[in-house]
Amino acid sequence: MPSWNELLEEIKSPLQKIRLDYLKKLHEHTKRNVVAYYSAWLQKDPRLSIMSIGDADMDYFMSAFRKIDKKRGLDLILHTPGGDIAATEAIVSYFHRMFGDNIRCFIPQLAMSAGTMIACGCREIIMGKQSSIGPFDPQVNGVPAYAVLEEFENAKEEIGKNPHTIPLWQVVISKYHPTFVVECQNAIALSSEIVEKWLIKVMFAGEKDAKDKAKAIVKKLNNHNDTKAHARHIDIETARSFGLKVTALEDDNELQDIVLTLHHAYLELFNETKVCKIVENHNGIGMLVNHP
Numbered sequence: 001m002p003s004w005n006e007l008l009e010e011i012k013s014p015l016q017k018i019r020l021d022y023l024k025k026l027h028e029h030t031k032r033n034v035v036a037y038y039s040a041w042l043q044k045d046p047r048l049s050i051m052s053i054g055d056a057d058m059d060y061f062m063s064a065f066r067k068i069d070k071k072r073g074l075d076l077i078l079h080t081p082g083g084d085i086a087a088t089e090a091i092v093s094y095f096h097r098m099f100g101d102n103i104r105c106f107i108p109q110l111a112m113s114a115g116t117m118i119a120c121g122c123r124e125i126i127m128g129k130q131s132s133i134g135p136f137d138p139q140v141n142g143v144p145a146y147a148v149l150e151e152f153e154n155a156k157e158e159i160g161k162n163p164h165t166i167p168l169w170q171v172v173i174s175k176y177h178p179t180f181v182v183e184c185q186n187a188i189a190l191s192s193e194i195v196e197k198w199l200i201k202v203m204f205a206g207e208k209d210a211k212d213k214a215k216a217i218v219k220k221l222n223n224h225n226d227t228k229a230h231a232r233h234i235d236i237e238t239a240r241s242f243g244l245k246v247t248a249l250e251d252d253n254e255l256q257d258i259v260l261t262l263h264h265a266y267l268e269l270f271n272e273t274k275v276c277k278i279v280e281n282h283n284g285i286g287m288l289v290n291h292p
Helices: 004-010 013-030 056-064 085-099 114-120 145-161 163-173 180-203 210-221 236-242 253-272
Strands: 033-039 074-079 103-107 124-127 246-248 275-281 286-290
Touching: 013 033, 013 074, 013 253, 033 056, 033 253, 056 085, 056 275, 056 286, 074 085, 074 114, 074 253, 085 103, 085 114, 085 180, 103 114, 114 180, 114 210, 124 236, 145 163, 180 210, 210 236, 236 246, 253 275
Parallel strands: 033 074, 074 103, 103 124, 124 246
Antiparallel strands: 033 275, 275 286
């Protein structure tokens, strides 16, 4: 993997200047710490593990959080397909230790799956008309956990009605290892437990009905029967209808201009270079990850 300086050499200087200038503009506009977390899964092969949220990201955030005033809170600009639940839990817990509940999440375009979980760990989500979050119904080894459980229930029901279907279902079920169903059940329960805890602690902190609100949101976002697809896009109005505290990016024209300019600068970075993930703060400190 190239060094930081080598990676910087690969980036066109005008593009780099635009990105860093607008990170600074956002910091000056909000008077808060700004950290961008961007993945290139829309521009490059989304199957690459580095595109997803993982344990390595903790090091990237540690680098971005150095030498910033934690009392100013955190504005996180998030663009990700999601990733590992355990890594996501550790990262958001780290955010809370660094900034308490003083965290806002900007979603210029997409924060899916575990990215939505991160957004639920913030006190406020800022979305535009073009922005989407997604269900966080978990996947285990790339397979939707809810779909596995549904398939097993269908097998039990059909075999009970017609034992002659046993050979057919044996072929289907044999693709899963013996403990796979339990793993899927645990993943669903864990993701719900984590997000409910964060919503109570941060977004609805101090509110008498915080637990009820959190449970209602989790039921909407971790319910395959309603959302139907793991990749389902949930826009700002739907997110609000679920009970999430979402502010429209369009409410502040200057803020909207800065955030969307930054967003396009990051997408162009991915188009013009081998960079496939970046985490950096308003001082330009952070990490770039190159495409293998």
